[in-house]
Amino acid sequence: MAARCDILFLCDIFTKLNDLNKLLQGNRKTLVDCKSFITTIILKLMLYKINISKCQFHQFPQLVSLKDELVDEDLTTHRNYLQLLHDNMVGKFQDDIAVNIPNWCSNQFEVDAFDCEDDIQEELIELQNDNDATMQYHHNGKESLWYHQSILDSYPSLWRHLKLLLLAFPTSYLVESSFNHVGTLFSHKRTGLVSQRRDLQLKSTSLISGSFGENGNQCKIKRKFPEVNLSEKYRANIKILLTLMAKLNPQ
Numbered sequence: 001m002a003a004r005c006d007i008l009f010l011c012d013i014f015t016k017l018n019d020l021n022k023l024l025q026g027n028r029k030t031l032v033d034c035k036s037f038i039t040t041i042i043l044k045l046m047l048y049k050i051n052i053s054k055c056q057f058h059q060f061p062q063l064v065s066l067k068d069e070l071v072d073e074d075l076t077t078h079r080n081y082l083q084l085l086h087d088n089m090v091g092k093f094q095d096d097i098a099v100n101i102p103n104w105c106s107n108q109f110e111v112d113a114f115d116c117e118d119d120i121q122e123e124l125i126e127l128q129n130d131n132d133a134t135m136q137y138h139h140n141g142k143e144s145l146w147y148h149q150s151i152l153d154s155y156p157s158l159w160r161h162l163k164l165l166l167l168a169f170p171t172s173y174l175v176e177s178s179f180n181h182v183g184t185l186f187s188h189k190r191t192g193l194v195s196q197r198r199d200l201q202l203k204s205t206s207l208i209s210g211s212f213g214e215n216g217n218q219c220k221i222k223r224k225f226p227e228v229n230l231s232e233k234y235r236a237n238i239k240i241l242l243t244l245m246a247k248l249n250p251q
Contacts, residue, residue: 005074008062013085016041030166031099032106038093042086049082105165108145108158109137123155130154 023029023037048059052075057064090097104111104124113124127133137145145151146166152159 002071002074005063005066005070006077008066009060009078009081011062012060013081016044031096032101032165035096035099035101038089038096042089042093042097045082045086045089049079049086052078052082099165101165102161105162109134117161120157120161123157127155127158 020037020041024034044059051057051059055067055070055075057067063070102116104113104116104120108124109128111124113121113128116124133145133151136148136151146159146162
């Protein structure tokens with residue numbers, strides 16, 4: 001019975017960790033999002049530990065089916081596991097937790113400029129009274145506002161504070177997505193490449209000139225850099241990867 005309780009407990013915990021992993025994936029996730037999601041799950045782990053101590057299993061839909069069969073030893077094991085998981089996540093993400101996010105970062109058009117740092121007060125007032133910037137903010141969101149070069153040039157002090165926070169959070173999603181796209185660019189499957197997530201948009205162009213055997217293997221391959229239209233986030237990374245692949249696979 002103890003083994004069954006442990007399995008159901010782990011099913012609930014892994015479900016929550018999988019949900020966290022999904023939240024951290026995507027081409028528009030930033031350090032601000034990362035800190036929010038991670039600090040939330042860390043606080044929830046302590047909540048789960050306290051509730052298990054009180055024999056409250058509302059957050060454990062699988063384990064609750066055996067709540068009448070749990071003994072003190074099972075509860076102690078689960079509490080210790082949650083504490084260990086909490087400590088592990090605090091240590092692993094300590095840099096992200098320590099990131100200082102200004103209070104005006106999330107509500108740039110609502111915060112009182114007089115309560116902000118001295119070096120951004122003037123530009124923040126100008127931004128809040130910029131009609132074009134206000135429209136972009138309400139239509140596309142706060143992150144998209146800073147994708148426009150005109151905004152970056154007009155408010156350099158604000159951008160100096162925000163540029164690190166709005167960088168893409170370096171999860172495995174970004175790495176795997178970039179390598180996967182580059183690998184597809186150099187394969188015969190490029191003609192059927194359709195990116196549903198619009199992470200990478202390709203022009204109809206010849207990426208590899210050569211012929212293919214009956215089994216699909218390439219022969220007489222001649223590589224050249226593709227003409228690609230990349231989203232801003234991947235442009236630099238893909239150029240570096242293409243350069244490396246060209247060096248590893250010379251003509």
